[in-house]
Amino acid sequence: MTLRMRARLAPYLLILPGGLWLAIFFVIPIIALLALSLDTGNLINGFRETFHVATYVNQLSQYHTQFIRSFVYGTIATAAMIAIGYPVAYWIAFHGGTRKSAYLFLLILPFFVTFVLRTVSWQFLLADQGIVLGTLKNWGLLPQGFRVLSTNFAVIAGLTYNFLPYMVLPIYVALERMDKGLLEAASDLYANRREVFRRVVLPLSIPGVFAGILLTFVPAVSDYVNAEILGGVNQVMIGNIIENQYLVNNNYPQAAALSFVLMAALLIGVFIYARALGTEDILSVSSG
Amino acid sequence: MSVTQMPQGTAVVDTGSGLPAGAADTGGAPAPAGLAAIELVGVSKSFSSRDGNVQAVERIDLAIGQGEFFSLLGPSGCGKTTTLRMIAGFEEPTQGRILLYGEDMVGVPPNRRDVNLVFQSYALFPHLNVFENVAFGLRRRKVPHDAVRRRVGEVLELVQLEGRERRRPKELSGGQQQRVALARALVNNPRALLLDEPLGALDLKLRQAMQIELKRIQREVGITFVYVTHDQGEALTMSDRLVVMNEGRIEQLGSPREVYEQPRTRFVAGFIGTSNLLSGRVARVVGGSALLDLGPGERVVVPLRGGAVPGQHLDLTVRPEKIDMTGGPEPPEAECRIRGRVTDVVYLGSSTQHVVVTSTGASMVVFSQNRGTSGEASAPTHDVWLSWRAEHSYLLAEQEQAGDEEPREETGGTQ
Ligand SMILES: Nc1ncnc2c1ncn2[C@@H]1O[C@H](COP(=O)(O)OP(=O)(O)OP(=O)(O)O)[C@@H](O)[C@H]1O
Ligand SMILES: [Mg+2]
Numbered sequence: 001m002t003l004r005m006r007a008r009l010a011p012y013l014l015i016l017p018g019g020l021w022l023a024i025f026f027v028i029p030i031i032a033l034l035a036l037s038l039d040t041g042n043l044i045n046g047f048r049e050t051f052h053v054a055t056y057v058n059q060l061s062q063y064h065t066q067f068i069r070s071f072v073y074g075t076i077a078t079a080a081m082i083a084i085g086y087p088v089a090y091w092i093a094f095h096g097g098t099r100k101s102a103y104l105f106l107l108i109l110p111f112f113v114t115f116v117l118r119t120v121s122w123q124f125l126l127a128d129q130g131i132v133l134g135t136l137k138n139w140g141l142l143p144q145g146f147r148v149l150s151t152n153f154a155v156i157a158g159l160t161y162n163f164l165p166y167m168v169l170p171i172y173v174a175l176e177r178m179d180k181g182l183l184e185a186a187s188d189l190y191a192n193r194r195e196v197f198r199r200v201v202l203p204l205s206i207p208g209v210f211a212g213i214l215l216t217f218v219p220a221v222s223d224y225v226n227a228e229i230l231g232g233v234n235q236v237m238i239g240n241i242i243e244n245q246y247l248v249n250n251n252y253p254q255a256a257a258l259s260f261v262l263m264a265a266l267l268i269g270v271f272i273y274a275r276a277l278g279t280e281d282i283l284s285v286s287s288g
Numbered sequence: 289m290s291v292t293q294m295p296q297g298t299a300v301v302d303t304g305s306g307l308p309a310g311a312a313d314t315g316g317a318p319a320p321a322g323l324a325a326i327e328l329v330g331v332s333k334s335f336s337s338r339d340g341n342v343q344a345v346e347r348i349d350l351a352i353g354q355g356e357f358f359s360l361l362g363p364s365g366c367g368k369t370t371t372l373r374m375i376a377g378f379e380e381p382t383q384g385r386i387l388l389y390g391e392d393m394v395g396v397p398p399n400r401r402d403v404n405l406v407f408q409s410y411a412l413f414p415h416l417n418v419f420e421n422v423a424f425g426l427r428r429r430k431v432p433h434d435a436v437r438r439r440v441g442e443v444l445e446l447v448q449l450e451g452r453e454r455r456r457p458k459e460l461s462g463g464q465q466q467r468v469a470l471a472r473a474l475v476n477n478p479r480a481l482l483l484d485e486p487l488g489a490l491d492l493k494l495r496q497a498m499q500i501e502l503k504r505i506q507r508e509v510g511i512t513f514v515y516v517t518h519d520q521g522e523a524l525t526m527s528d529r530l531v532v533m534n535e536g537r538i539e540q541l542g543s544p545r546e547v548y549e550q551p552r553t554r555f556v557a558g559f560i561g562t563s564n565l566l567s568g569r570v571a572r573v574v575g576g577s578a579l580l581d582l583g584p585g586e587r588v589v590v591p592l593r594g595g596a597v598p599g600q601h602l603d604l605t606v607r608p609e610k611i612d613m614t615g616g617p618e619p620p621e622a623e624c625r626i627r628g629r630v631t632d633v634v635y636l637g638s639s640t641q642h643v644v645v646t647s648t649g650a651s652m653v654v655f656s657q658n659r660g661t662s663g664e665a666s667a668p669t670h671d672v673w674l675s676w677r678a679e680h681s682y683l684l685a686e687q688e689q690a691g692d693e694e695p696r697e698e699t700g701g702t703q
Contacts, residue, residue, distance in 0.1 A: 184378055185411035187398045189425035189472070199424075203415045 030263075037256035047252060055257045063241050063258065067265075070238040073152075074221035077159035078167075081216055082209060084160070085167035089208075090201075092168075093175035104172070108165050119158055119229045123149065126230070150232025158226035163219060167212035174208025175201070210277060218266050238262055323390055324351040325480050325512040326375060326403075331384035333370050333536075344370040346536040347384070352480075352514060357506055359515045361523040362533035363559065368516040369408075371533075372482050375514065376405040389479060399428075404473035406483040410465050412457040418444070418468055419453035425476040443475040446505060463494045467501075474505070480512040487522070499526055520560045524548060532556045549607060550682045557605040557684060564608060564652040565684070566626075570600045577678065578602060583647050585619045586626050590681035603684040608653045610680040613642060614673045622675035628652065630670045644674060 037055060041047035060067075092103045110118060125132055126148045136142040148154050178201070186196045224239030231237075238258065245255035333345040345367040352358045360368045373379045375386060377398035386393045393401060404425070413421050419440055426436045444450050447467040457465055466486060473481055486502075487495045503526055506513050517523050523530050524544040532539045532547060532555070539559075540552045551557035557565065566588065568580035578596045580588040590604045606624075614620050631651075632643035635658075642654045654674060 179409070179411060181407055181409055181411035182413060184398070185405075185407060185413070186424070188376060188378075188405045189476070190399045190428040191424075192399055195428060200413060 033256050033260055037253055037260050039253045039256075041253075043250040043252075052253070055253050056261065059254055059257050060261065063238065066236055066238045066241050067262070069236070070221050070262075071265075073156055073159060073227075073237060074217050077156050077163070077220045078213055078217045080156065080160040081164050081167040082212070085164055085212065086171055086205075086209070089168045089171035089175055093172055093178075100176075104169075107168060111165060115162065116225055116229070119162065119225055122158060122161070123229050126154065149230055150235065152235060154230040155227050155235045155237075158230045159220045159223060162223075162226065163216040166215040166219075170211035170215065171205060171208040174205040174211075178204050214270065214273075218270070221266060222262060323354070324387070325354045325356070325389060326350070326352040326514065327385075327387040327390075328371075328375075329385045329387070331371075331374065331381045331386060333367070333374060333379060334382050343536055345374070345381075348536075348538055350531065350538070350541070352512060354512055355510045357503070357513045357515065357526060357528045359517060359523040359527040359530035360533060361517055361520060361530050361559075362539075363518060366533040367536040368518070368533060369484055370536075372405065372484050372514065372516050375480075376403060376482055377401045378405075402478050403480045403482055404476055404478040406469050406473050406481065406486045408484045408486065408488055410457075410469040412465060412468055412472070414457055416456075417453065418449065418455050418457070418460070421457065421468055422472045422475050424472060429476075439475055440471075443471045446474070446508065447471045447501075462490055463498060466490065466498065470502070470505070474509060474511070477509075478511065480514060482514045482516075484516045485518070486515075487517075495522075502526065524560070532559060534559075549680075551605055551684065553685050554603060557682075562608050562653050564606045564611070564650070565603060566606070566646070566648065566650050566652070567601065567603045568648060570596050570598050570602060572598060578683075582626065586647060588624045588626060588681060589678040590683050591678065593683060604681050605684055606652075606676055606680055606682070608641075608655050611652070611654045611674050611676045613644070613654045613656060614675065615670060616673075617671075618673075620673050620675045623678040624681055625673055625675040628672055628674055630672055642672075644672060646674065 035049060036047070038049060038051045038053065039047035040050045040052045040055075088107070092100055092107075096103050113121075124130060127133065128147050128149060129137070133142065133146065133148065137144055137146070182200055182204070183196055186200045187193075191199060222239050224237055224243050227235050227237040227240050228243075242255050242258045242262070245251045245258065328348050328350040331345060331348045332343070335342045335344055348371065360371060362368055370379060374381050375393075377393065377396060380394065388401065388403065413424065416424070422440045422443060423436050426439060431439070440453075441450075444453065447470055449464060449467055449471065452460065452464065457468065460468065466489075470483075470486065483502075487498050490498060499522060502513075515523070515526065524547075527544055529541065529543055530547060531541045534555050540547055540556045542550075547556060548560055551560060551563065554565065557563035566580075568582060568588065570578045571581035572579045573592070573596050577589050577591050580590070580602065582588060588604070590602065596602065612620070612622070619625050626646050626648070628644035628646040630642050631645050634641040634643075636655075637658075639655045639657050642656065644652050644654055646652055652674060
């Protein structure tokens, strides 16, 4: 093989492992999912491909509330994560001094415990007659009917808590690698502290925020653990429905159809989002 | 030289060299007339770090005149950047005062000081294009849009970057980025421009071009420039006046010519150009000059600034290009002459450099022009005479005594 040919082939050879990975773990399952969603039948008699598109129509009309609720929860939780995560990242990056790594470690320390256990412990803490609420009620500081569990607040707070590090870390990286000379340059050029933040720090950390949104919004929308453990009948998210269809009703085509719609909606959302901001900006956290 | 004009008109000398005050009063570069643009009065700065205190700047007195091109020159770590950052307001002095046009700046944040800093790393805003980078200061000062457009246009023309307004800093060459950094500061028309080794990152050719450019711009806009560099050539060619700093202190202040030809201390003599150091004992003092005690036929005369007594030890320096070298046993007719032996010859193209060990054991460098006549250059082991005029002997200040007032924490091993 000539050198020139090899040079031309090299990029394709390099992309091969990644390409195979994508094909095996992404493309094939999606096709399988799509095929399954168009099947009819049941677990005992087996499923057969009938291109039954009506499944989509009736599932959507039946569960659109949960769909919308999931997107609303995801949006609010993501906004809350920015509101909480940005100041945390900012503080660690600019005021963490020599103990930055220690603070980051503290931030992710709770996440060494399994997702489900972490959420269950919140359930325990926030139970209607649990250590916090029960005690406050006994002291007469809260009315007996007060509750946190099984409210929208509980589920959104759970989502926010569980995905917070995925928001903090990319913002932290963007702030941390910012040339601190730029802040001095800005204040040398007559910017006061607010203007330094607004004109320099914020625009330069936006790619980190975008990356954080991508990393948190998608899993938050499709989450079902928080709604399951912290929510009640009025907090059911689309993830819970899908789980139920699969594991309880064993109605695979319906579960597949819902999954497919959810995934398509998220993909389209991410695509529009990336287009609107330019992928360059989303991916440029690393190129500073 | 080394003379700081105080507001009251008294001359204060602080070369950090332990000289008696009178000895420094030998005229020199004009100290700024009238109100100084920037004045440092007894400024010290120490940083506390893990291994004790670092004295970055120690009791500096300076007065920089309006429209002056003033350089801070010194080796790495001598406190140049720290001094500049204190003027810009990024560091507060631990002691002393900094005045801008007579106004005390202590406690005034950088954004409220009418000086601008050109950073060594440029620190251009990567998310803004060239136009917005340059306009940054004007916009913060709420200058109307039309005026912003006009001013930015003018300054970009001045630094020859017209037509590049829409580029991001990443899309510019190093020299262009440097000019954007300069334009970004100049556009504000500050009372003084502080430049921290602005040409440090450029290659030699570009650097020389930018030196000429900077000087032209400074003449055109007439703004006071305080220029930090560790390149002595740069400081000598560009400055109206300069200070040589060492370990946080001022070694010498003066015009480039004074500092080059009449270095006051061993350090300055060594730091600026190739210097030849001679030492000896005073034989006689005649009419303000000392005659050194040397071998038969030899004679070295050095003008004195203070007094001297016979037997006293003196150090002096002579610039290589001031020295004539002659072969043969006959001593030349010259005020100063000393015997030596050539130990090394280096051909430099237009000239030849000879290293000569004198009868006193000092090693001296001499240049001779290659005019084409053969036999001009001497071979090693040749015995030669070195001669020069008395006015080119320059007396060095005695070495500072260690621990002359308060001991420096981080002294050690720098002699
Ligand atoms: N923030 C700081 N904390 C501790 N020590 C410092 C700090 N800034 C400067 N120093 C010390 O002060 C001394 C002077 O530093 P400075 O940066 O002013 O040197 P410089 O003359 O600009 O050197 P260079 O030519 O290498 O830039 C050095 O010994 C340095 O280590
Ligand atoms: Mg420096």
